[in-house]
Amino acid sequence: MENKNTQKQIDKIEPTPRVRKRYYIRKVVEVGLIMFLFSLSVTVALASPITSDNISTIVNHERQKRGLNELECVLELDNAVYLKTQDMLDKNYFEHYNPNGLFVSPWEFMNHSEYDYLYAGENLAMDFDTAEGVVSAWMLSNSHRKNILNPDFEDMCVGVVKGEYTNIEGTHETTMVTQMFGREKPAILKVVDSLLDAFRSLF
Numbered sequence: 674m675e676n677k678n679t680q681k682q683i684d685k686i687e688p689t690p691r692v693r694k695r696y697y698i699r700k701v702v703e704v705g706l707i708m709f710l711f712s713l714s715v716t717v718a719l720a721s722p723i724t725s726d727n728i729s730t731i732v733n734h735e736r737q738k739r740g741l742n743e744l745e746c747v748l749e750l751d752n753a754v755y756l757k758t759q760d761m762l763d764k765n766y767f768e769h770y771n772p773n774g775l776f777v778s779p780w781e782f783m784n785h786s787e788y789d790y791l792y793a794g795e796n797l798a799m800d801f802d803t804a805e806g807v808v809s810a811w812m813l814s815n816s817h818r819k820n821i822l823n824p825d826f827e828d829m830c831v832g833v834v835k836g837e838y839t840n841i842e843g844t845h846e847t848t849m850v851t852q853m854f855g856r857e858k859p860a861i862l863k864v865v866d867s868l869l870d871a872f873r874s875l876f
Contacts, residue, residue: 742827751832759832798849
């Protein structure tokens, strides 16, 4: 009987304010640690390397969020985008136009690769560490954002080339990125263009 009463008294004992404080502090620390580890894992997950596939995936996600069609990479445009990217790195320029090159404009790279476009656009980037960083910077720029979210485009290819880049500040290792957008001409327009070219060749 005495033991039962003792047990009942023990059951009714409430933790002191000091014990409760320790308990809450421990819980806060546990929750904080869990949140830190979660945020760390998210950061790592969002830090993907700069590759053509990674950038294309992120860009298409931005388009899908706004109800736009996904863009696909076609062989001719893929060839043009890598030629342009390698050309910039080889000749140490970072511009849409290269007045000293064999091909001056990005459209000439497309024509050389036999990508017969109706609409076309180009984005450039360099010195970034992650694919997310590249696309985020583009989305913050009005002109680059317009290219990414342009409903007229159907094709998109991304060229990524790593190497040494030299400018007035010196030489450094970098990752050069070119993103080309386009929409090919309909077959009927290609036929019309061919007929016009044949007609011009007569004179």
